[in-house]
Amino acid sequence: MNISRRTLLKTTGAAVAATPFLTGAAAASPNLPFGPVRQIDAGVLNVGYVELGPATGTPVLLLHGFPYDIHSFEEVGPLLARRGYRVVIPYLRGHGSTTFRSAATPRNVDQAAFALDILALMDALHIRRAVLAGYDWGSRTADIIAALWPERVQALVSVTGYLITNLEFNKKPLPPAAENAWWYQYYFTTERGVQGLHEYKRELGEFIWKFNSPTWKYSATTYARTAAAFDNPDYEAIVIGNYRWRQSLVPAEPEYAELEAVLQKTPKIAVPTITIDGKYDPFTPAGNGSSYRDHFVGRYEHRTFDVGHNVPQEAPREFARAVVDVSR
Numbered sequence: 001m002n003i004s005r006r007t008l009l010k011t012t013g014a015a016v017a018a019t020p021f022l023t024g025a026a027a028a029s030p031n032l033p034f035g036p037v038r039q040i041d042a043g044v045l046n047v048g049y050v051e052l053g054p055a056t057g058t059p060v061l062l063l064h065g066f067p068y069d070i071h072s073f074e075e076v077g078p079l080l081a082r083r084g085y086r087v088v089i090p091y092l093r094g095h096g097s098t099t100f101r102s103a104a105t106p107r108n109v110d111q112a113a114f115a116l117d118i119l120a121l122m123d124a125l126h127i128r129r130a131v132l133a134g135y136d137w138g139s140r141t142a143d144i145i146a147a148l149w150p151e152r153v154q155a156l157v158s159v160t161g162y163l164i165t166n167l168e169f170n171k172k173p174l175p176p177a178a179e180n181a182w183w184y185q186y187y188f189t190t191e192r193g194v195q196g197l198h199e200y201k202r203e204l205g206e207f208i209w210k211f212n213s214p215t216w217k218y219s220a221t222t223y224a225r226t227a228a229a230f231d232n233p234d235y236e237a238i239v240i241g242n243y244r245w246r247q248s249l250v251p252a253e254p255e256y257a258e259l260e261a262v263l264q265k266t267p268k269i270a271v272p273t274i275t276i277d278g279k280y281d282p283f284t285p286a287g288n289g290s291s292y293r294d295h296f297v298g299r300y301e302h303r304t305f306d307v308g309h310n311v312p313q314e315a316p317r318e319f320a321r322a323v324v325d326v327s328r
Helices: 002-018 076-082 111-124 137-148 176-181 183-187 191-199 201-212 220-231 235-246 254-263 316-327
Strands: 038-042 045-052 059-063 086-090 130-134 153-159 273-278 300-305
Touching: 038 111, 045 076, 045 111, 059 076, 059 111, 059 137, 076 086, 076 316, 086 111, 111 137, 111 254, 130 137, 130 316, 137 153, 137 254, 153 316, 176 183, 183 191, 183 235, 191 201, 191 235, 201 220, 220 235, 273 316, 300 316
Parallel strands: 059 086, 059 130, 130 153, 153 273, 273 300
Antiparallel strands: 038 045, 045 086
């Protein structure tokens, strides 16, 4: 890993070394507002997103996971904007103010659908190429774009490494401890789970937060701000559907068949990449990134932070540093 780190950081140049990142005075509050949320038609969606920084800056798209929202990046976004990046932070389908433009549009949940959403957003915002950085659902989406459309990706930051779903692999049992961590994935395959998400949406989300990030001391206000994004009219359908799709319990949509045929072969990712693990994340695989290292064939580095699953909100300065490093 040290060799790959040196190889990657050769491209950062002297400018980074001469301007310490977020230390001392630079570690103070970014002093930039997070918002307002804007709306734009992009593909089948009207996407809600926050944009920060100069329009001429290097574009960075920050992608959230479940059960989270754009506020995972409320510190990361301003930190990067201060460095001159054009930062775009969208609500994924089924979250926040992102809605379907037509009531007749199928609420598709295949992993490829999320990637196409982000490509459509990039097109709508006239972004040809961007740095993609995410965790959880956001990592999976960024990984897919980096694998299938590398010309659109300048560089990648992916928490928990390679998360492109292989449906056949997902049919195989994991060791009991790993299965236990995925309890809600199996809960959502039942009608009881559907009712549970509907009746206890906020309680369930916070239970997962605490399980995923056992060392994170967040406030009630912090959770409430994110939980408001779960009131999206399509939230339940997208969440339930996506987890059932991963278990091959709902059919793949024919419109994504060609893309999925490639994704099911676990394509390599060749763009410059930094992968990140949270030390206390129950989903972090053993081996300090070794279990997914071979999926990345370009310039590469791996980092582990002393946090849980929601890396950008638990370690915003370290996450922002990774975006800066990989982008150079």
